Amino acid sequence: xxxxxxxxxxxxxxxxxxxxxxxxxxxxxxxxxxxxxxxxxxxxxxxxxxxxxxxxxxxxxxxxxxxxxxxxxxxxxxxxxxxxxxxxxxxxxxxxxxxxxxxxxxxxxxxxxxxxxxxxxxxxxxxxxxxxxxxxxxxxxxxxxxxxxxxxxxxxxxxxxxxxxxxxxxxxxxxxxxxxxxxxxxxxxxxxxxxxxxxxxxxxxxxxxxxxxxxxxxxxxxxxxxxxxxxxxxxxxxxxxxxxxxxxx
Amino acid sequence: xxxxxxxxxxxxxxxxxxxxxxxxxxxxxxxxxxxxxxxxxxxxxxxxxxxxxxxxxxxxxxxxxxxxxxxxxxxxxxxxxxxxxxxxxxxxxxxxxxxxxxxxxxxxxxxxxxxxxxxxxxxxxxxxxxxxxxxxxxxxxxxxxxxxxxxxxxxxxxxxxxxxxxxxxxxxxxxxxxxxxxxxxxxxxxxxxxxxxxxxxxxxxxxxxxxxxxxxxxxxxxxxxxxxxxxxxxxxxxxxxxxxxxxxxxxxxxxxxxxxxxxxxxxxxxxxxxxxxxxxxxxxxxxxxxxxxxxxxxxxxxxxxxxxxxxxxxxxxxxxxxxxxxxxxxxxxxxxxxxxxxxxxxxxxxxxxxxxx
Numbered sequence: 001x002x003x004x005x006x007x008x009x010x011x012x013x014x015x016x017x018x019x020x021x022x023x024x025x026x027x028x029x030x031x032x033x034x035x036x037x038x039x040x041x042x043x044x045x046x047x048x049x050x051x052x053x054x055x056x057x058x059x060x061x062x063x064x065x066x067x068x069x070x071x072x073x074x075x076x077x078x079x080x081x082x083x084x085x086x087x088x089x090x091x092x093x094x095x096x097x098x099x100x101x102x103x104x105x106x107x108x109x110x111x112x113x114x115x116x117x118x119x120x121x122x123x124x125x126x127x128x129x130x131x132x133x134x135x136x137x138x139x140x141x142x143x144x145x146x147x148x149x150x151x152x153x154x155x156x157x158x159x160x161x162x163x164x165x166x167x168x169x170x171x172x173x174x175x176x177x178x179x180x181x182x183x184x185x186x187x188x189x190x191x192x193x194x195x196x197x198x199x200x201x202x203x204x205x206x207x208x209x210x211x212x213x214x215x216x217x218x219x220x221x222x223x224x225x226x227x228x229x230x231x232x233x234x235x236x237x238x239x240x241x242x243x244x245x246x247x248x249x
Numbered sequence: 250x251x252x253x254x255x256x257x258x259x260x261x262x263x264x265x266x267x268x269x270x271x272x273x274x275x276x277x278x279x280x281x282x283x284x285x286x287x288x289x290x291x292x293x294x295x296x297x298x299x300x301x302x303x304x305x306x307x308x309x310x311x312x313x314x315x316x317x318x319x320x321x322x323x324x325x326x327x328x329x330x331x332x333x334x335x336x337x338x339x340x341x342x343x344x345x346x347x348x349x350x351x352x353x354x355x356x357x358x359x360x361x362x363x364x365x366x367x368x369x370x371x372x373x374x375x376x377x378x379x380x381x382x383x384x385x386x387x388x389x390x391x392x393x394x395x396x397x398x399x400x401x402x403x404x405x406x407x408x409x410x411x412x413x414x415x416x417x418x419x420x421x422x423x424x425x426x427x428x429x430x431x432x433x434x435x436x437x438x439x440x441x442x443x444x445x446x447x448x449x450x451x452x453x454x455x456x457x458x459x460x461x462x463x464x465x466x467x468x469x470x471x472x473x474x475x476x477x478x479x480x481x482x483x484x485x486x487x488x489x490x491x492x493x494x495x496x497x498x499x500x501x502x503x504x505x506x507x508x509x510x511x512x513x514x515x516x517x518x519x520x521x522x523x524x525x526x527x528x529x530x531x532x533x534x535x536x537x538x539x540x541x542x543x544x545x546x547x548x549x550x551x552x553x554x555x556x557x558x559x560x561x562x563x564x565x566x567x568x569x570x571x572x573x574x575x576x577x578x579x580x581x582x583x584x585x586x587x588x589x590x591x592x593x594x595x596x597x598x599x600x601x602x603x604x605x606x
Contacts, residue, residue: 215369
């Protein structure tokens with residue numbers, strides 16, 4: 001990627017930082033309301049260096065990875081079923097939509113109550129929030145496969161498995177990865193919401209500690225920055241995987 | 250080749266700058282304490298003459314309506330605040346951001362204790378403690394007697410329920426465990442964000458839980474249980490909840506806040522002498538409390554008992570134990586909660602307390 005491609009990105013980031021600083025200065029905002037970017041940057045570095053963030057980061061990452069894996073796997077399976085079975089779609093769709101319409105913020109405390117405040121409840125919450133976008137994207141992708149390709153495959157006596165692996169999935173991958181991009185960022189949201197509902201460790205727990213016990217607002221912002229970076233990093237992982245499997249888009 | 254029209258990206262960036270400045274100005278205006286806008290209001294600390302507009306004070310109580318706030322309800326209903334020239338707006342809600350909001354001046358008076366005020370001030374939030382409400386630190390750990398827990402060391406390996414990993418109860422729990430050379434990692438924490446930890450103790454879901462001396466143990470006993478209570482006061486006295494305000498608000502609304510303090514303490518004295526007036530005032534303000542009058546009376550009795558510590562017994566309700574604050578700053582420092590040095594003089598003000606005979 002040449003400098004011409006990077007420059008606007010760096011420029012936009014620099015502008016964001018300047019705008020943040022401008023808000024602090026022009027608004028006369030104290031550090032405990034909106035710390036300036038340089039204070040957050042220093043706190044970010046010190047919090048990582050002294051080990052404050054690491055155990056919480058590890059906990060959240062485990063929740064996100066496991067939750068995304070489970071949610072995406074289920075989404076792929078159910079999405080395929082929705083695409084290929086009209087009966088299944090008629091039976092399952094109302095419940096899927098209803099489940100998606102209930103805010104996860106409301107469900108999370110119930111799930112913590114049922115599954116405990118450990119890893120399991122967080123994985124369930126993440127999986128629930130990831131499931132729907134992946135399932136719908138899979139359904140749309142599978143349905144968008146050109147029927148003539150499928151007919152060609154059947155005419156060549158391709159097995160069901162061959163049709164699935166050589167025709168349907170490759171053709172549906174762009175849509176599936178679209179759902180994965182959304183799902184992976186939502187997985188971070190799910191982990192944070194789950195931790196908020198009850199957890200011993202995690203980035204959301206650290207936010208609550210920074211806010212409610214330590215009154216260390218720069219640490220709170222540094223943790224928010226960490227969560228944002230986790231989301232961006234995971235999104236880029238999906239993009240890289242997509243480019244390898246589907247090609248640049 | 251030249252372009253007559255500005256580049257769209259440049260236009261967008263300039264627009265973002267303008268938005269940022271407008272947002273900053275708006276945030277700056279909202280961060281200016283309301284008192285700066287009320288310069289024409291008469292200073293109020295005593296009876297205000299006819300025709301003078303009352304001074305509005307926003308008071309954040311930090312919890313849902315409860316008999317524990319009887320003194321505020323009584324003072325309001327008996328007109329003590331109005332007589333002091335005050336128009337009081339109470340915010341009865343759980344607010345994790347109460348202390349920063351008080352520091353910012355968005356709330357004129359709040360309730361906070363040493364475990365919150367000391368770390369907050371250490372991190373630059375400009376709040377001061379101006380009157381004691383609870384002479385005893387009310388946050389406790391409670392359990393059923395059948396749990397076998399009698400001291401902090403017995404908590405090792407136990408399940409402990411708590412509303413959240415933050416706030417005074419969390420700090421108290423850490424201090425209690427530290428007294429027995431334990432840490433949070435030596436116990437299993439179960440969170441009850443909806444404050445149902447008492448039910449969890451009763452049902453055996455947890456072995457112990459954090460709570461308030463004037464609430465959960467009282468209700469546990471009324472339900473027929475035999476509670477065991479671990480007080481942090483037995484280990485190190487921590488400053489209990491009291492009235493707090495920002496330094497700026499105290500300068501601009503000094504007399505009004507002094508009037509609020511005096512009226513509140515007057516109501517506390519009356520309730521201490523005759524608890525029934527407090528119960529009636531609370532039920533008048535929160536009619537739902539009447540459904541369990543006996544329970545509410547028991548909670549109020551425990552609350553009144555918690556108002557008084559040694560300093561209050563000696564110098565009257567509201568008195569501030571400066572030595573206790575000094576010891577607490579040092580103690581919380583050992584727990585890593587004092588990021589930057591603070592002194593008692595910077596945290597505590599006694600000039601708003603009414604003179605006591």
